[in-house]
Amino acid sequence: MTSLNLASESNSRQLPGDLAVWIFIFAELAVFGILFIGFAVARSLDPATFQAGRDILHPWIGLLNTAALITASYLVATAVHQFREKRSGVHLRLWLAVAVSCIYTIGKMYEYVNLYSQGYNLGTDTFFMFYFFLTFFHFMHVILGQIILIILAVKVGNGDYDGSDMNGMESGASYWHMVDLVWLVLFPMIYVLA
Amino acid sequence: MKYESQRVAMPYFIFALVLFAGQIVFGLVLGMQYVVGDFLFPEIPFNVARMVHTNLLIVWLLFGFMGATYYLVPEEAQTELYSPLLAWILFWVFAAAGTLTILGYLFVDYATLADITLNRLLPTMGREFLEQPTITKIGLALVFVGFIFNIMMTALKGRKTVVNIILITGLIGLAALWMFSFYNPSNLATDKYFWWFVIHLWVEGVWELIMGAILAFVLIKITGVDREVIEKWLYVIIAMALITGIIGTGHHYFWIGSPEYWLWLGSVFGALEPLPFFMMVLFAFTMINRRKRNHPNKVATLWAMGTAVMAFLGAGVWGFLHTLAPVNYYTHGSQITAAHGHMAFYGAYVMIVLTIISYAMPIMRGRPYGNSNTAQVVEMWGFWLMTIAMVFITLFLTGAGILQIWLQRIPESGEALSFMATQDAISLFYWARMIAGCFFMAGLVVYLGSFFIKGQASFDDEVHDGPALKDA
DSSP states (O other): OHHHHHHHHHHHHOOOOOOHHHHHHHHHHHHHHHHHHHHHHHHHOOOOHHHHHHHOOOOHHHHHHHHHHHHHHHHHHHHHHHHHTTTHHHHHHHHHHHHHHHHHHHHHHHHHHHHTTTOOOOTHHHHHHHHHHHHHHHHHHHHOOOOHHHHHHHHHTHHHHHHHHOOOHHHHHHHHHHHHHHHHHHHHHIIIOO | OGGGGGGHHHHHHHHHHHHHHHHHHHHHHHHHHSTTTTTTTTTHHHHHHHHHHHHHHHHHHHHHHHHHHHHHHHHTTTTTOOOHHHHHHHHHHHHHHHHHHHHHHHHOOHHHHHTTTTTSSSSOSSSSSOOOOOHHHHHHHHHHHHHHHHHHHHHHOOOOHHHHHHHHHHHHHHHHHHHGGOOOSSSHHHHHHHHHHHHHHIIIIIIHHHHHHHHHHHHHHHOOOOHHHHHHHHHHHHHHHHHHHHGGGGGGGGTOOOOOOHHHHHHHHHHHHHHHHHHHHHHHHHHHOOSSOOOOOOOHHHHHHHHHHHHHHIIIIHHTTTTHHHHHHHHHTSSSHHHHHHHHHIIIIHHHHHHHHHHHHHHHTTTTTTOOOOHHHHHHHHHHHHHHHHHHHHHHHHHHHHHIIIIIIOOSTTSSOOHHHHHHHHHHHHHHHHHOOOOOOOHHHHHHHGOOOOOOOOHHEEEEEEOOOSSS
């Protein structure tokens, strides 16, 4: 149904947002991709350390964080649709997305404090090096994504954007979805896969 | 030239080129000393010649960046420079300090130089590339502060453009990171961290912002492509440069006593450092393909394309070659490093300065559409001679490096050759590099010669070729 709707909305397939943002997203995914490969290689070399490290993590917080990011992404996606249809309440959805994504940032900070107080850090072993670096690097991306969402929400709220130019909104939303997508790989890779 | 005060860039460019010539002379001396060990000994020992070669490079590139800034910031901001007088005063202060320092290296032995410049009060000397006496370092810091003040005052009173913002961010970063050169802890591992905060975060961090901004400015001028398009590319490029470059500092931490995780972080982010340079190639070629005009200054366009390609090869590809920790285990401090250093500095920073000189100098000399066709052809000869010579210097050093690693580093038992025996075994590559160096010098002479050819291109040169814009 969705694809049919999309097809009826636009006759030609078009890249949502700005090409420059997509180049940036591609580069970001390349960075994470190489780190994921590094993680896989290191894990295959020393599975015992990785298993021991994984057992110490908090999978339920990871799951909660996943739910928070997916919900925020849903809100952003529907905000874009509403914006295109020039409906009201777009900025409220964006603010709500920021609020929901804060569950992730708070959850992540709780995990860091908890692990750090137990004596785990970047230098503990290869697993924790990857855990702390990968998740913190992603954490910084979430913060940047939140800043972008806030800027969009403020601009839409002030009426600086109108629905005729989708470029800014789609670019920001695309970036946010990239951040979400990376977490959807990170979560099972670090917390779940045995 | 839209604003009279832009002309203050001229002495900076001229002095930069004079120092460039000096740098190459000392490069040839060094090349010779590699194969004839006592060449010019004891007058100019190897360590002194190397210090002069690298310090001249840094100083002339800084002169080039400053000249570029004085030229492009007023034009972008659409206003006169805040204080041309201050720019002139700082020029003479910097030129005097630079010249005295080089003369000090050459005519006084290093320990005495440290003594008479009161290094003991704030010891900062004796570290590679940061050999300057402390008073020179302080002078340089003051020049940076005055320079940035002048530029900020200019930018703030005029139009705010992305090119200016990124250029000034890069320059502030350059000045701020210079402060680490004053911190010289006695713990060698700590010292190395701070040393790299200057060295690496300059050339693989903030200098890339400066390079990107200058390239963007020249591309806006010579292609007539919309500023918005160029600015978008610039944003993406500098974001990638900073994301990869800052953590990429870790590829220097493999051997300095830092924690093991840097092996991973340095490798991964170092491996990604070619990305912004690759994007610069796409950027330059896409913009030139989409040009809305054929600027009569064709040689400036050639330099712009050249710098993107050579920076990608030298900084990107040759950097990647030895950035991975398992590879660096063998290649560290070999001639591979020298190969990378030569092509990266030439491709990224020498060529970007020559690009803006090629664009701006004719305009400042009253030739708004560029030099005469003859002068441009001669300059192109200079471009190709220097660039091809640099490719060969890099290839010969790479060959030397590979053989050096093979003979000296790979063998795990007694059959490994000693350092000196290895140097003898690879001397053929050093001779070949020396010959390539002579061609580079010839290219530089041709390039400098092009400045003395009279005449200028005209607006009509553009009309014959394609769409024209009357704005130089």
